[in-house]
Amino acid sequence: GITILAPQSSPNTDGTDFANCSFVHVHGNHIANGDDEVAIEAGSHDILVERNYFATGHGASIGSIGENNSSGHVWNVMFRDNVFNGTSNAARIKTWQGGTGSVQNITYRNLTFIDVGLPVLLTQYYCPHSQHPGDCKNYTAAVEISDVTLEGLRGTQTGGDAGQLLCSDSIPCRGVTLADIDIAASSTGGRNEWRCWQAHGSAERVSPPLGDCLSA
Template identity: 35%
Template sequence: MNSVIQTGDDCIAINTLCSNINITGVTCGPGHGISVGSLGMNGEVAKVEGIYVQNCTFTGSTNGARIKTWQGGAGYARHIIFDDITLINTDNPIIIDQYYCPNCVNQASNNLNFAVQISDVSYSRIRGTSATPTAISLMCSQTQGCTDIRLMHIKITSAHSSEPTSSKCINAHGKYTDSIPKVDCLLP
C-alpha cells in the first residue's frame, strides 16, 4: 500500500499459489508494471485468484495492468480486478499475454493443448496516456482463450496527441462498456 516502486523489472509480480492480494496506492515506474505472472513456465500448474489492484499509477512503465503466462502451462488465474488506474506515457497499458516467452520461438503453431485458464478479469476506471498505438492487447491462448473479460470506463489516449489508440485480440471473450479505444473482439 501507498508505495513508490521504481525498478528495471516488474514493480510487483504475483506468481502461482497467490490469492487474496490487495495492492492499493502504488506508483510504478520506471518498471514493467504490476504483473500477474509469469505463470505456467515448464508446464507449471498455476493457481492465482482474488487479486485486487486499485488506485495505482503507472508512469513511463513498459506495461501497466498485465497478466502473462507461458505456453504449455496449466491451472488458472481468475477473479482479478484492476480499478481506478492512472497511466502516464505507458507502453502497454492493458495487456494479457498468453504467449510470454522471452528469448524463445513462439510456440503457437505447435498446437499446444494446455494453457493457464484466464477468467473473470475486470478492468475499470482506467485512464491516461499510452506511449504506443496499441493501448489494449488481449492475446489469449488459441486453445483455451480468456473468458469473462470486462472493460468498463476506459479512456486511454495517445501520449502523442495526433495519433489514435487501438486494441488487438486473440481469442478473448467478454464485454466492454464506455471504452476508448473500442475493443471489437468483446461484446458492447
Template identity: 40%
Template sequence: MQIDGTIVAPDEPASWDPNYARLWLHFSKLNGIIFQGNGVIDGSGSKWWAASCKKNKSNPCKGAPTALTIDSSTGVKVKGITVQNSQQMNFVITRCNSVRISDVIISSPGDSPNTDGIHITESTNVVLQDSKIGTGDDCVSIVNGSSNIKMKRIYCGPGHGISIGSLGKDNSTGIVTKVVLDTALLRETTNGLRIKTWQGGHGYVRGIRYENVKMENVANPIIIDQFYCDSPKSCENQTAAVEISQIMYRNISGTSKSPKAMKFSCSDTVPCSNIVLTNVNLEGKDGTVETYCNSAQGFGYGIVHPSIDCLTSHDKDYTFTPDIIEVSEATSQEIVHAEL
C-alpha cells in the first residue's frame, strides 16, 4: 500500500456516516501487508475536538473516528507515513500479530482531546521504532491483551507520555506483559513513563522494562497509578485491582516539572511488587523533588535520585533479568521474541 500526497478527511462531523462513527481509514484481515511512502493522512479534526466534552463539559461525551486502523492482521509493516490532526485516536493497531512500525510521524496539537498517537490493543509481537509522536493524549498507549511490545528510539512531546493502560475499567480484566522501551526522549509531556489502572479491575501488568530514557521538563516522569479515574464524577473505592509487578527502570534521567518526580500509588489490597530502579537521576526544574509511595514494594541499586526509601522491600535478592527483546526475520514477518 503506497501512500503519497495527502489524504484528507471530511472536516464536518455532521456529514459523517453514523454507521462508521468510529472509523475512517480501516484495514482488516491482511497478511504480509506493507504500508509505505512519504504521504500524509490528515483527519481534519478541529471541529471534532471543539465538540468534545473534554473541551466543553456542556458537550455530550461521544466517540469520534480513528484516522488509521489496522485490525486482525499478521505480518504488517508500516514505514515513513505521517498521521496528523486525527478526529480522535491517530493510529490504532488492534488484534494484530507481528507488526513493525518505523519512521512514522504522528502530529496533533497538544490540546486536542483523546488523540492518542499509537494505540496498541489485543496485539502481540509489535516493534515500534525511530518515530516522532506529538499529540493531545498518550504518545503510545498499550492496553489489554497486548504482549511482546518493543519500542526503540522514540520521541514523545507534546502529549501524556508513554502509557500502559488504562486497564480494569468497569471491573474488567486487563493483561499486559513483556513491554520494553529502549532509548526515548520525552519533552514537555504531562506524564513520562506511566502505568494506569482503575480500581475494581482484575488481571496483571508484569515484565516491563524502561531504559535509556531522557526527560525534559516532564510532569510525573515515573508514575504507577492504581487509582486512575478519568471520569466526570469521583470513582468509588474498591478492593480489587490489576496486579502490577516486575517493573524495571534503568538509566532514566532528566528534569521533572512536578515536585513528585516518582509516584508509586498502589492498591492497599493488591500492592505493586518487584519494582527495580537502577541509575535513575531526576532533578527538579524548580526546586527539589521526591518520591511518593503507597503500598509499593521494590528496591534500587546504583544511583537512584530522588530517594526511594518509601519503597518497602521483602526480598532484595530478587533477580530481574529482562533480556533485550530480539528482533528476527521469519517468512516476511517481523517476530519479537521476549524473555523477561
C-alpha cells in the first residue's frame, strides 16, 4: 500500500478520489489528511476498499453527489475491514438537495472506530458552508439512496451521536440495514444516540439502540 499524509487542518486534501471509475481495489494504505480519505464520486461502480488505516480526515465517503442540481449514480461499493482513528466521520454518504440520480448497493462492513466524531452519516441534505456560503435551498428533488448495509461496526465516538440517517421527505432512503453494531461514547456518561429522518429499513443487534429511529 501507499502512505498519504496532510495536516488535519488542510482543506480539500482528499486522499483518493474516484469519478467515473469501475472495478477498483483500494487496499493496505495509510491515509491521514484534512478531507475525505476515500471519496467515490458520480459514475463509479464496483469498487472495493479494504484493510486501510485512516486517521484525522473525513472518512470513507460516497459523494458528494448532486451538487448544483446535477445528476449522478454510484453503485456496488464495498468498504470492509478498515480502521478509522480520530476521523470526523467514518461511513459517510453525502448527496445534495436538488440533485438527481442514485446511490445503490453500498456496504460498510467490519469497521473499527477509535474516537471518531460521527461514525455513521447518511445525508441527503449535504450543503457545507465551505462549498455553499449562505443559506441552503430546499428542493423536492433528491438523489435516491437505497440498499445500504452497515454491519459489524465497532468502536467509540466523540460527538454525541453514533450515527445520523437524514433523508429526504420526497425521496426517503430505503433498504437501509444495520446489524451487529456496537458504538460507545468515548467519554464516560457521554451522549450516545442515533438521529434519523425518513430512513426506512431494518436493524438487529445495534448498540446504542435505534428505538423508533428507523422506519419499516
